[in-house]
Amino acid sequence: MTSIAIVGTGQTVHARRRVDVSQAGLAREAAIEALNDANLTMDDIDAVVVASGPAMFGSVNQPEKWLVDALGARYKPVVRVTSGGGTGLAGALQAINQIKAGLARRVLVVAYDKLSEGALQASISTLYDPFWGREFAVGIMGFSAAYWRARMDRLGHTEEAAAMVAVKNRKNAMLNPKAHVKKEVTVEEVLASKPLCWPIKVLDVPPISDGACAVILAAEGDAETITNTPAWIRGMAYYAEADNGPNRSMLQSEPLKTAAARVYRNAGVTNPRRQFDVAELQEPYTCFELSYYEGLGLCAEGEAAELIASGATQMTGDIPVNPSGGCMGANPIGATALIRLAEAAMQVTGKAGAHQIKGAELALVQAGGGWANLRGVAVVGSSKD
């Protein structure tokens, strides 16, 4: 099977509100940075995947139509992919499938959301069945807080453990020039912060951001001619679970486990904690990062609180998680998953600057959409196999 690599990445300067650019202009900014990074122009790109969150976020339906102009993509195949918080990774998977199928050699994936423009929780509540759940839904927050509460009882995911995730990721974001939230916090401050949906408190929650990310993927043979430092995709998968299927405990995400098992098999990963040098995990709230430690096999079930407390997932630990600061530094939802992938590529190619994990060769990426039922995993390496 043809190997595929990331040959260029770009990100906007993310912000709470970018009043200087339209939605299309925001996407263009990231795309141009990725093209410059790869030393390519749009003439060199065969196809474009636009990835953005629910149209409800920005009130523009079919935004890919608008982006054709902004990207200079006329007469190229342009499709849009959307899958909530996992959108960016779902978009990258679509690009990989196009290359594997021989439909394109080089694909630009551009992912964005301009969340300053709409009503976030209300928009997310429209993901729920209008007859069954929407009237009492609190976006993704009510749900997430409820299952964190359940994990506290069953898995020991305490408020203190989640607060440590906030402390770690906000500290890491200080080193990331693209992050827009740069303020260190303490465990005590997180615990004392205002409850939004208890146990979720203000400082457990990432910012609402305007931002975009772009990634260029190319096939082996071509990738090496574009850059001396391709970041090889060693595996990628995205799985779904029936939302209201019978007997779902929701203590762990079943599709996450399925995706991880498949990707680890493809990438030859048998001991994730030992084999990965770094991980970029999409944490919409702090409690998610704890749950992903377990779902991804970085520790056993019920040991996430111990793992974060041990310091192993800090920049200086043996399995640093979110050296970029993760969502805590910036969270433009449609772009967030692609940012995780781009950051992983930057890590394994030594391009992560101040938040570089020295000598990183193998990186783990996780992202998810919906509330618990769409989960994706990827492995990115400095070598093909």
Add this chain to the structure above:
Amino acid sequence: MTTTPETMDFKNFQIAMPYTLTAGHAVGSFLAELAHQRIIGARCAKCDTVRVPAQDFCGDCGGESNEFVVVPPTGTLTAWTVTDQGIIGLIALDGTSVPLLHQVITATPSDLQVGMRVKATWAAEPVGAMMDLAGFVSAPDAPVAQVEPAVDLSSPIEQLDYRMELDYEHAYGHFYGTLFDGIKNSRRIRGVRCPSCRNVLLPPRPMCEACYVPTGDWIDLPDTGIVQACSVVHIEFVGQRIPPPYVYAEIVLEGSSTRLIHTVGGLSAEEARSGAVRPGTRVKAVWSDRRTGGLSDIDYFEVVADHE
């Protein structure tokens, strides 16, 4: 079969959302200058096309369109159609490369001809939006003019308020129709049993998604259940139905195997936090006087003793 919303065939829903949209530099400049009755376009530095309204980028070549021009308020009608809200036309403004879609204001459609000359007409009170340019009227004698470099441009309008209201008429279908008819008229909650895994599924559905076989018998469920997960809502948000704080809960009714999303009432936020309701707590529906055929016919669930 009727489609009036009073029957159990359809239910009306509305999604209403406020937005603060960002125009970007070029469109923002265009909108700002409408107040001065100037139409701003942009010339692409790379391929020389002129677009109006001004754009930050060129749809033809993907280049930056960073040279703003003042476009003459005159042009030629290249296409038009009559709608119940007036006449919509494509107007090739003089000196531009891409026609502008706008309103044509005229006495009767029979006056219109492709190729006729038109000129802009302006709103009396500009508000910083597209309709400050009220539309175009016939101007048979208007000479063909040129675009001019734009000087002394106003600061761009950065943000625009917008509101979207979408009305939906969702069909209940057989399974939801049976469920919600029972809830409305007889306060019965009915699920269906999967003949393969024997789980009772609520809401009822035609297929069991675990076994992927057609479901079987209808099963009456009690209005008591176990809290699978719960949180205490303090956040306020657009479209919220209940004033916070309140308890969000995912409840599995006794005898069923799926989640019902509702609230637990009758206790304070402090009581909820300190464990008065938690995963495993038994709850019972408190029915409302409303009979709307929806989950809000239950006001909330209240905590009850394990063997009540």
